Amino acid sequence: MIELTPHLDNEKKEPLYVQLYHYIREEIQTGNIAPGVKLPSKRKLAAHLGISQNTIETAYQQLNAEGYVKSELRKGVYVKKLAGDLYPYSSRISFHNKKVTKNHDEQYKFDFSHGKVDLEHFPYSxxxxxxxxxxxxxxxxxxxxxxxxxxxxxxxxxxxxVFQSRGVTCSPEQIMIGAGTQYLLRLLTMLIGKESIYAMEDPGFHRTRAVFKHENVKTISIPLDEEGISLKHLEESRANAVYITPSHQFPFGTIMPINRRLELLKWAEAKGRYIIEDDYDGEFRYIGKPIPSLQGLDFKDSVIYLGTFSKSLIPSIRLSYAVLPTALVNQYDQHLTIYKQTVSRLHQHTLFLFMKNGHWKSHLNKMRNVYRKKQHMLVASIKKYIGNKATIIGEKSGLHILLQVHNQMSELELIKNALKKKVKIYPTSIYYEQYKADKPMVLLGFGGLSETEIDEGIKLLKDAWFNEKDENTVQSMNDADQ
Structure with missing residues (x-):
């Protein structure tokens, strides 16, 4: 039996049982608690942590309901085996059996990862x-x-x-290059201040939340409404910095309208407040007219703009950039020049030549067309095979969608059944912190798959999620729509 030592904070608004549930769930997802391991009894864990047995019981019940553990009568609570690499941030290491579990991609025929891009059209030569x-x-x-x-x-x-494509106005001196957005966010916590309170969309990008956690800065989860991050909740919070993804909210894909952007800028007018605008795949939009970046609308110098070449070029180049307000440029020059540049100068110079000689613009235009066709294929295939038995969310831009499947399966069941057909899809529950999805959804990325693979993969998902009776229902619904 293992010993659990989470950090439980009575000062948080989040109940203790939720904090404990989140801790154990993450330990299971990352492999730190291996399948088959027996969790501590309610009595022993309550005594160890100094909390009530009811708190332990409620946390265990939630884990059981979501399929992470199973309770055996008169034996105890055991961790269940999760099929495959379901969680993108999983360490794949179990510290209890000292074995490293390799990620065998060959066991999947189709991988709907949102982190993969189209390499077939990369200009290798x-x-x-x-x-x-x-x-x-x-x-x-x-x-x-x-x-x-x-x-x-x-x-x-x-x-x-960034000026020509996203309306970002800046000088080269305001730009800070770094090896990935997470590295740049670490530097930003130093510039804005570790004592600051950072607000985040909930659900939101889990890797950003991990950076804030590891930098020991206080974060506040802000729910979403139909236009993006809730201004009402943001104004009620004590945050003086907010991280948002307005051009393609992660993971819902909401495109923040101009009125909400202006309201956010109004919020940031207070002294010492900053908006961190992550425009991670703002280049790819399939419906409607482009909306200018928040930074381009900002006249108070309060927006930090983040961009990356990971989606539009290749992920392994590890080249991202931040556009800093003038005040933070001065902060950087005074305090952070001691940190050496993390991106290879060879890659930097190659990208410079690639952009200077016009290759970048041609490549980006080509990839917009490539991804537009893939996105259309994904939506068409879902409608053809699944019909009204699923709802597509966030299809207007970006390289992924969310799919809400109407078949009474949980998120874990949807993923497990897909794995049986050798199709790899991804959970959305990991992007939630304080709030929770009303209905189970899964994430489907399409950048790394061909149009044929997308169609075949969706057909297999239909087979994984619906029986013959359901298929007849889908067909009748499709016929009725025509």
Missing amino acids: TWRKLTVQSLYEENSEIFFNGDPKGDTNLREEIAQY
Whole structure:
């Protein structure tokens, strides 16, 4: 039997049983508590943590209801085995059996990961040529440490690009390059302040929440409404910084309308408040006219704009950037230049040449068309095979959708049944912190699959989720719609 030592905070609005439930769930998801392990009895855990047995009982009941544990009469509560790598942040390591579980992608025929992109259309020959060109002797300075913010030439190209494509107004001096958005967020907590209170969308991007947690800054979960983050709840909170994904809310895909953007900017007018605008896949929009970035509407210098090349180019390049307000540029120059640049200067120079010579614009336009066709195929396949037995959420932009399946299955059951057909889909529950989804949903990314694979994968999901009687119902619904 293991010993659990979560940090439970009586000062939080979140009840103790919810805090305990979240802790155990995460430990199971990451593999820190292995399948088959017996959880401590209610009596022993209550005595160990100094809380009531009712609190333990309620947390265990929630874990049991969601399929993480099973209760055996007169034996105890045991962790159940989860099928495959269901959780994107799973460490795949069990510290109890000291074994590393490898991720065997070959067991899946189709992987609807939102983190994968289309590699078939990547300009390999052009990128290779520019990489070699970057290694010429006249560019030998790239073998030395460069500007901590990133190479000036690349920052100049990025400044031009974000202005033309997203309406972001900035100078190269305001741009800070880093190896991924998570690294940049760590630096931002140093610039804004560890004593600040950070608000986050709930549900929201779990990797951002992890950064705030690891940096030991206080976070507040803010629910969503039909236009994005709730201004009412934000104004009632004591937050002085808020992280949002307005161009494609993660994971719901909501595109924040202009009125809500202006309301957010009004909120940020108070002294010392900042909006962190993560525009992680703002390049890909399929319905409606583009809405300018929050940063482009900001005249009070309170928006920090985050962008990345992970979705539009390749994830492994690990090249993201932040556009800082003037006040934070001064803070950076005074305190953070001691941190050396984390992105390879070879990659920086190659990307600079790629953008300068016009390859980037051509590639981005091509990928917009590629992903638009894939998105149309995904939506069409769902309607063809599943019909009204599922609701599509967030199909207007980005490289993923949410699917709410109307068959009485839980999130875990939907994923497990899909795995039986060798189709890998993803949960949405991991993106919730304080609030909870009304109905189970799963996440389907489509960037890394071909149109044929998308169609075949959705057909297999139909087989996984519906029996023959349900299929006849779907067909009759489709016929009625025609």
